[in-house]
Amino acid sequence: MISSDYILELCNVFHSGQVEPGSCMQRLLGSIKTGVILKDVSLTVHSGEVLAVLGSKGSGKKALLDVISRRVQGPTRGQILLNNQPMSLSLFQQRCGYVTHKCDLIPGLTVEQTLYFTPTKLSGYLKKSKVKQVMADLALSQVANRCTENLTKSEYRRLMIGVQLIKDPVILLLDEPTWDLDPLNTYLVISILSNAAKKYGTAIVLTMEKPRSDVFPFLERVLYLCLGDVVYTGGTRQMLEYFTAIGFPCPQLENPLMYYLCLSTVDRRSRERFVESNNQISALVEKFKIEGPSYRQNSISGHHNMDHGTLLSHGNKVPLLQGKPSSFHVGWLLYLRLLAATFKFKKVGFKQLFLRLFVVPLFYFFLWIFYREMKNYQHTFVSKSGLILNSLAGVYFLGILNTIIIYPSYRTRYYQEAQEGTYGGALFLITYNLVSLPFSFCSVAGASAIIYPLIGTFEDPIQYLYFSLILWACYIFSEQQTMAILMIVKDFLKAAIFSIYITCICITLSSGILRSIKGLQDWLFYLTYATQARYAAVFLSRQVFLSPSMLETLSYDLKTNCTNMNSLEMANFNTNPYCLYKNGQSFLADRYTRDNNDLIFSGILDFDMNLGMTFAFALGMIIFNLFLYLIPLPTFVKDKFRE
Known part of the structure; x- marks a missing residue:
C-alpha cells in the first residue's frame, strides 16, 4: 500500500x-x-x-x-x-x-446551482472551481444552466453522483x-x-x-x-x-x-x-x-503502481472527524438556495412567486368584488360577519395550499441531506422561515389593502396594520401547522386534508361566526380558548362591529327605520322580524357572551389579549416545529422520504 x-x-x-x-x-x-x-x-x-x-x-x-x-x-x-x-x-x-x-x-435550481449550494467547507472561488471540475468530469458542463426537472435520466443520475463528489469523499x-x-x-x-x-x-x-x-x-x-x-x-x-x-x-x-x-x-x-x-x-x-x-x-488493478499524483486531495492517512462546515455557513447556503429556487425566471420559479405573493391578494380581490356593494343595513351584520369569516378562512386555507405545494420538495431534500449529518431540522426550518415569512407578510398586507376599505378607512393606518397583522398571524399558524403534519405524512394531499379538517373544526367552534359561542357545551366552550381562531375572530369582529358606523341602530332597509320603534318593540328588539340587532355591540353580545354580563367588562373583547394570543399561537407553532424537527423519528418514517 x-x-x-x-x-x-x-x-x-x-x-x-x-x-x-x-x-x-x-x-x-x-x-x-x-x-x-x-x-x-x-x-x-x-x-x-x-x-x-x-x-x-x-x-x-x-x-x-x-x-x-x-x-x-x-x-x-x-x-x-x-x-x-x-x-x-x-x-x-x-x-x-x-x-x-x-x-x-x-x-428550479440549475445543475451548477445544485452543486454550488451543496454544503461543503469550500466557498468562493475554490467552490466555483470545484463545481466546474466536477461538471466536466461527469459530462454535465453542456447542461450547467439547465434546471434539474428538465434533465434526462442519465443527466439526473450523474448530477446525483456530482452532489457527492463535490464533497471529495x-x-x-x-x-x-x-x-x-x-x-x-x-x-x-x-x-x-x-x-x-x-x-x-x-x-x-x-x-x-x-x-x-x-x-x-x-x-x-x-x-x-x-x-x-x-x-x-x-x-x-x-x-x-x-x-x-x-x-x-x-x-x-x-x-x-x-x-x-x-x-x-x-x-x-x-x-x-x-x-x-x-x-x-x-x-x-x-x-x-x-x-x-x-x-x-x-x-489486480495495478493500483500499487499508480502515480502518487493521481490520488488527489487526500492526505497520507484518513484524518478522523475533520469537522463539519459551520452552522452559519450551511444556513447561509440553504438560504441562498431557497432564494435561487424562488426567484427563478422559469416555470417553477414563477409558480412559487405566484403562490407566495399573489394568491392571497387574488382571493381577496374576489372577496372585494362580492362585498363591494355592502351597505349599512340590518343585514350588514351578517354580511360583515361573513366577510370576517371569509377573510380568516382565506388566509388559513391558502396558507395550507401554499405549504403543501411549495414545502414538500424542500422537506424531502432535507430528510435526504440530514442523513449526511451536515445540518439538522432546526437550521432547515429557520432558513425556510426566513424566506417564507417576508413573502407571506407582503402578500397578506397587500390582500388586506384590498379588503380593508370595506370595513374601515385608511385614515387610521394603525387599525389597518392591526388588521393585516392578525391575518398574517393566522397565515403563519396554518403554514406551520401544515409543516408539522408534513413532517411525518409524505402524501401532500393527505396532509392537506388533515390540516384543513383541523382548521374547519377550529373555525366552526371557536370563531363565533358560524355558530354562537353561547350555544356551545361547557367543555367545548373552554376548549375554544386553546384555538387561535377564537382570538383572531374576536379581534376582527371587535374592529368591525365597534366602529363608529356600527354603534348606531341600523335600518332594515330604506323604508323600515329601526330607530323609530315604540317602547314595546324596543323591549322585544331581538325578536323583531326586521330589526334583529340594536347595534354592533348587541351583535357581538349575541355571538360571544354566555350570560347577561356587560360585554365590555367580560374580557372577551380585550384588545391586547386577543392581539397577543393570536401572535402567541403563531410564534408558539414556529417554536413547536423547531423542537418537533429535533426529535429523532423512527427509521421507517425517514425512509419513505429518502427512498
Missing part, C-alpha cells in the same frame, strides 16, 4: 434485520418479520478501485451499503475498517458519500446507479465513475442487478451475493481464473458478469430447479470460504 492509499475492509460482517415489508402498524408494534440478511461478508477495496456488488433482488446488496454507511437498523457483527480505523457514523458522514437509488433534488457508495438507463448511458455512467475513482483516488462501491459485458473493463473488483452469502469477492479478472479452477469456466461469447450472476442466483422456476440451484450455491459459498481469502486480499 502506498502512503496515500485508502483501504476499506469488511471482516466477517453479519447483519440481521427486516426481511420483508411490513405495515406501519406492524412496525410500531414490533411484529415485523426479521432474519439474517448478511452472512459472514468480507471484502477489500482500495482507493482508485471500483467494486461492483452483484446479486438478484433480495440478495442483500442495499443492506450491505447501509451497513457500511452505518445507516442500517438491527444487530450487526463484524468489523468495518477504513485504513484500520473503525467506521463510525461521524467518520462516514465526514469522509464518505452515499448516492441512494432515488434522490429528490430541488426543482474517500469512499463513495452507489445504490443501482445505472438502474433504468439505456446501454449507452449505462456505459457512460460506469466509465465516468471509473475515471473519477482514478482521478480522485476514491474507492467506489456500487450495486448492479443486471451488469452488461461492456462495463467489465471498468470494474476492478466484484462481489457476488446470494441471500446474504458471499459466492465470490475479489479481482474481476481473477474471477475467471477462480471459477475455471473450481469447474465453472465461462463459455465463449458469454458475458462473464451475467453468467456468474446467474450461477449465484436461486432458480425458482420449479421445485427441482430450486433445490438443485440452492445446493449448488451452498457448495459455492463453502468452496469460497476455503479458497477465497487469497482472491479477496489480492489487488
Whole structure:
C-alpha cells in the first residue's frame, strides 16, 4: 500500500434485520418479520478501485451499503475498517458519500446551482472551481444552466453522483446507479465513475442487478451475493481464473458478469430447479470460504503502481472527524438556495412567486368584488360577519395550499441531506422561515389593502396594520401547522386534508361566526380558548362591529327605520322580524357572551389579549416545529422520504 492509499475492509460482517415489508402498524408494534440478511461478508477495496456488488433482488446488496454507511437498523457483527480505523457514523458522514437509488433534488435550481449550494467547507472561488471540475468530469458542463426537472435520466443520475463528489469523499457508495438507463448511458455512467475513482483516488462501491459485458473493463473488483452469502469477492479478472479452477469456466461469447450472476442466483422456476440451484450455491459459498481469502486480499488493478499524483486531495492517512462546515455557513447556503429556487425566471420559479405573493391578494380581490356593494343595513351584520369569516378562512386555507405545494420538495431534500449529518431540522426550518415569512407578510398586507376599505378607512393606518397583522398571524399558524403534519405524512394531499379538517373544526367552534359561542357545551366552550381562531375572530369582529358606523341602530332597509320603534318593540328588539340587532355591540353580545354580563367588562373583547394570543399561537407553532424537527423519528418514517 502506498502512503496515500485508502483501504476499506469488511471482516466477517453479519447483519440481521427486516426481511420483508411490513405495515406501519406492524412496525410500531414490533411484529415485523426479521432474519439474517448478511452472512459472514468480507471484502477489500482500495482507493482508485471500483467494486461492483452483484446479486438478484433480495440478495442483500442495499443492506450491505447501509451497513457500511452505518445507516442500517438491527444487530450487526463484524468489523468495518477504513485504513484500520473503525467506521463510525461521524467518520462516514465526514469522509464518505452515499448516492441512494432515488434522490429528490430541488426543482428550479440549475445543475451548477445544485452543486454550488451543496454544503461543503469550500466557498468562493475554490467552490466555483470545484463545481466546474466536477461538471466536466461527469459530462454535465453542456447542461450547467439547465434546471434539474428538465434533465434526462442519465443527466439526473450523474448530477446525483456530482452532489457527492463535490464533497471529495474517500469512499463513495452507489445504490443501482445505472438502474433504468439505456446501454449507452449505462456505459457512460460506469466509465465516468471509473475515471473519477482514478482521478480522485476514491474507492467506489456500487450495486448492479443486471451488469452488461461492456462495463467489465471498468470494474476492478466484484462481489457476488446470494441471500446474504458471499459466492465470490475479489479481482474481476481473477474471477475467471477462480471459477475455471473450481469447474465453472465461462463459455465463449458469454458475458462473464451475467453468467456468474446467474450461477449465484436461486432458480425458482420449479421445485427441482430450486433445490438443485440452492445446493449448488451452498457448495459455492463453502468452496469460497476455503479458497477465497487469497482472491479477496489480492489487488489486480495495478493500483500499487499508480502515480502518487493521481490520488488527489487526500492526505497520507484518513484524518478522523475533520469537522463539519459551520452552522452559519450551511444556513447561509440553504438560504441562498431557497432564494435561487424562488426567484427563478422559469416555470417553477414563477409558480412559487405566484403562490407566495399573489394568491392571497387574488382571493381577496374576489372577496372585494362580492362585498363591494355592502351597505349599512340590518343585514350588514351578517354580511360583515361573513366577510370576517371569509377573510380568516382565506388566509388559513391558502396558507395550507401554499405549504403543501411549495414545502414538500424542500422537506424531502432535507430528510435526504440530514442523513449526511451536515445540518439538522432546526437550521432547515429557520432558513425556510426566513424566506417564507417576508413573502407571506407582503402578500397578506397587500390582500388586506384590498379588503380593508370595506370595513374601515385608511385614515387610521394603525387599525389597518392591526388588521393585516392578525391575518398574517393566522397565515403563519396554518403554514406551520401544515409543516408539522408534513413532517411525518409524505402524501401532500393527505396532509392537506388533515390540516384543513383541523382548521374547519377550529373555525366552526371557536370563531363565533358560524355558530354562537353561547350555544356551545361547557367543555367545548373552554376548549375554544386553546384555538387561535377564537382570538383572531374576536379581534376582527371587535374592529368591525365597534366602529363608529356600527354603534348606531341600523335600518332594515330604506323604508323600515329601526330607530323609530315604540317602547314595546324596543323591549322585544331581538325578536323583531326586521330589526334583529340594536347595534354592533348587541351583535357581538349575541355571538360571544354566555350570560347577561356587560360585554365590555367580560374580557372577551380585550384588545391586547386577543392581539397577543393570536401572535402567541403563531410564534408558539414556529417554536413547536423547531423542537418537533429535533426529535429523532423512527427509521421507517425517514425512509419513505429518502427512498
